[in-house]
Structure formats: C-alpha cells, structure tokens
Amino acid sequence: MREARRAEDAAAAAGLSFFEVVFEMLDAADVNAVAAYGGFPTRYPSWRFGMEYERLSKGHEWGLSKIYELVVNHDPTIAYLVRSNSLMEQKLVMAHVFGHADFFRHNAWFAPTERHMLDRFEEHTRRVQDYIERYGQDRVERFLDVALSLEPLMDPHGPQRRFRTAQSRAQRGGAPAGASQVERSRANLRLVMGGDNPAPDPAGPELPTFDLLTFIAEHAELEDWERDVLGIVAAEAEYFLPQRLTKIINEGWASFWHSRLLTGGLLDPSELVEFADCHSSATQAAPGQLNPYKLGIELFRHAERLGLDLFRLRAVHNDVSFVDEVMDEEFIERSALFVSERPRSGDGSRIGTRDHVAVKQELLRSLTWGGQPRIELVDVSGGGSRELVLRHHHDGRDLKLDEAAVVLETIERLWRAPVKLITAEGDEERRLTVNGGDVQVRGSEGPPSALPSRAG
Numbered sequence: 001m002r003e004a005r006r007a008e009d010a011a012a013a014a015g016l017s018f019f020e021v022v023f024e025m026l027d028a029a030d031v032n033a034v035a036a037y038g039g040f041p042t043r044y045p046s047w048r049f050g051m052e053y054e055r056l057s058k059g060h061e062w063g064l065s066k067i068y069e070l071v072v073n074h075d076p077t078i079a080y081l082v083r084s085n086s087l088m089e090q091k092l093v094m095a096h097v098f099g100h101a102d103f104f105r106h107n108a109w110f111a112p113t114e115r116h117m118l119d120r121f122e123e124h125t126r127r128v129q130d131y132i133e134r135y136g137q138d139r140v141e142r143f144l145d146v147a148l149s150l151e152p153l154m155d156p157h158g159p160q161r162r163f164r165t166a167q168s169r170a171q172r173g174g175a176p177a178g179a180s181q182v183e184r185s186r187a188n189l190r191l192v193m194g195g196d197n198p199a200p201d202p203a204g205p206e207l208p209t210f211d212l213l214t215f216i217a218e219h220a221e222l223e224d225w226e227r228d229v230l231g232i233v234a235a236e237a238e239y240f241l242p243q244r245l246t247k248i249i250n251e252g253w254a255s256f257w258h259s260r261l262l263t264g265g266l267l268d269p270s271e272l273v274e275f276a277d278c279h280s281s282a283t284q285a286a287p288g289q290l291n292p293y294k295l296g297i298e299l300f301r302h303a304e305r306l307g308l309d310l311f312r313l314r315a316v317h318n319d320v321s322f323v324d325e326v327m328d329e330e331f332i333e334r335s336a337l338f339v340s341e342r343p344r345s346g347d348g349s350r351i352g353t354r355d356h357v358a359v360k361q362e363l364l365r366s367l368t369w370g371g372q373p374r375i376e377l378v379d380v381s382g383g384g385s386r387e388l389v390l391r392h393h394h395d396g397r398d399l400k401l402d403e404a405a406v407v408l409e410t411i412e413r414l415w416r417a418p419v420k421l422i423t424a425e426g427d428e429e430r431r432l433t434v435n436g437g438d439v440q441v442r443g444s445e446g447p448p449s450a451l452p453s454r455a456g
Helices: 002-013 028-036 047-061 087-106 117-135 137-149 158-171 179-184 187-194 212-219 224-245 247-266 269-283 292-305 310-316 319-326 329-335 356-371 401-415
Strands: 021-026 069-072 077-082 339-341 350-353 375-380 388-392 419-425 428-435 438-443 449-451
Touching: 002 021, 002 087, 002 247, 021 028, 021 087, 028 047, 028 069, 028 077, 047 137, 069 087, 077 087, 087 247, 087 269, 087 310, 117 137, 117 224, 137 224, 137 401, 158 224, 212 224, 212 375, 212 401, 224 247, 224 356, 247 269, 247 292, 247 310, 247 319, 269 292, 292 310, 292 319, 292 329, 310 319, 319 356, 329 356, 339 356, 350 356, 388 401, 401 419, 401 428, 401 438
Parallel strands: 021 077, 388 419
Antiparallel strands: 069 077, 339 350, 375 388, 419 428, 428 438, 438 449
C-alpha cells in the first residue's frame, strides 16, 4: 500500500520507531466486531462482547460515533482500517497508527506486556471452549460473567513493579536465563500458561494486596476449571491495564504525530480542508467534558513550547505523571479548564472553581489508579469464618454503597465466605458486610442497617 509506506517513511524520518505494522482493511461492521473483542476476534464467547458490538453498531448507524481505526499492541503491531474511509482519512489513520506503534514499543508502562498476545488469546479460547463442551455453555458463561465483573480489582502498578524487580535481579547477575519473563508474569498467568492449579499456601497468602482477582484465583476453594478461567480473565485484564493508564498520553502522542506528519507533507493541498474538519471532529471537547485526544495533543504542544524532550515524556510517563509534569497554570488558563460541581438540587452541574491548583488536583485524582476505586485486601480471618477484609482508600469521593454491595456479593459467591469492606461516607467510617447474601452496613456508631441484595 503506497500511502502506508509513505506514512511509515515519514514517521521514521521524524524519529519514531516501532515493530512491523500490519494493516488490514475491513468493512465498518467487521471493525465494530473486532473492536467489541478488544481487537482480538479469536477471544472466547461472552454476551458482554455481543453487547459491546451492539453499542458500537448502533452508534455508527445513528451517526453518534465512528471508528476510524483500531490498533493492537502486538509484535507485529496490528491495525484495522475501515474500507469506507476516504483516502485522506486513511492517511490520517495510518499516521495516527504509527504514533501508537511507537508509543507501544517505547513506553515504560507497556514494557511488561506480552508482545505475542494473539497466540495467548487463541490458547485461552481453546481452553474455555473445552470447558464449555465439558461443563455446559450456561454454567461456564455464568462463571465467566462473574469473573469479568471483577476485572477492575487488580493492582494497576503490579506488572511494572515486578518487571523492574526482574530487571534489577538480571542486572545483578542473580537470575537465570528467562527469569525476567517469569518475574513479570502474574501468578495467575503462570497458572494459565502452565496448567497448574496449586492448593492455597499453608503458610498463608502475602497480605496486604491490591490484586484481589489474582488472590481469589489462587486461594479460593474452586474447581480446577474455575481457577483456570479466573487466571485467564486476570491475564487478559493485565494485558489491557497499560491502555487504561495511558489513554491521554497515548492518544495525545498519536494525534500529535498524525497532525505533524500530515501537515508536513503527506497531505495533498486539496485535502487540507477535509483534514481540518476530520481532525477537529476527533479532538473537540464537549462542554464540561475532557476529550483525551484533545487534552493529550495540547499537553504535548505545550511541552514542546516549554522545550521539554517529547520522546522522553512518551517513554517514561503514564497519564497521571504526564499531567503532573506538563500541566501548569498557563496551560489551565489557556485551556479554560475548571472543576464542575453539582448543586444540592441535583439538577445539572455548574463551574465550581477555575483555581489552577484545584483543577489539576481534581484531574489527577480522577486519573489515579486507572480511574477505579483503590480497594485493598488487608486480612483474611482465621478460624472457620475465612472472612475477607477489604479497605477502600478514600480520596474524598465516596463509594456508591449499593454498587459496592453488589461487588461484595459477587466476591462472596467466589470466596464462599463472608466479605467485609471498610470505607467512609463523608467523615464517618462505614463497614459493609456480606454474609450468605445478606448485606449489612454499619457506621462507627449505631446498629447495622440492611441494603437490598442485587446480585444475580
């Protein structure tokens, strides 16, 4: 494809480097189907993927959303193009893809990821299909649904810590060949790859931990196939973790380079107006909302004005550290950023403050921990109860207790013992306990109250 070669040559000349990039041309419906599976069409069946396909298809049909491209972190990097896009749109997308491909290869948060995950997904699918044949589709899909609902209960920084520990050991010469790969693999990924289903460690698990999903996969009283399925879900969730942590910087880097490369020579003069329309559509921000494409590209442009090393920024940062380093008072004022607040009436929202310190702190808080509540497993009760004790690290934003109760009920179904969550509501401590499907909420004072059960 001539335009792909032109885009690749321009990207390389600008200093980008990447694994081989493979472009595949698909119809819009097929791209929606691939996107529903997270870019891996060979994944195991789940109604969740079907619902995501319906959402994407309706958005395309009603003109509410449009997928221009889909790019997968892999070696080689795989990119899907939409056949109905115009030539200019294909140029923009290919330049954008090379920005992503460079980011995938060089960003530190992607370093621990499996670079040949396509083969791993296919192996996972074969295992799940085998369980479906042996235990029935309804039973396996119900368990998969439970496992997938707990995907956020992972430590987003765990892979990076293990990877750095493995690198340090290798540099000291104390690790045998191949040890770094083992060290950076999650315990549950070792289960999936090796087919092991060990019994819980009699010495007890290492606590505290934020890796609740992995903990359950290793220590819950499960059947072998259930333990394996939990390991599969955890391994795939770990693969997608870096994308959750780098949405702004990743999309900003790709958008910065598609703009730079196209206006630097890839566009014909007759395509400039179409490019401006397409680019502005992708980077526009609705009032009161942040568009990661817009915020990311503007932060890189601001960093360039400040004389910062852009290639260093894309190599070392995730969204939180990138925003923390680059966003300053000048950027916030020029971008007209503000913190919104909801009035007591509950109707709509309004500008709370434009103070640059408050704006930056609120944004950083919303991005921390991949945008998820920070839940830590702090203890497992001894004796016969085996109660799990979880703690929510409160950052000023209260949990929705009814939704938290549903998650606890799901955990209880897997753990087969009571589950307690310690959190706060305002300045007062709250303790949610689930035992036999019964949900109780207790404050620091007063008797417990009940929440209705919602878990299916």
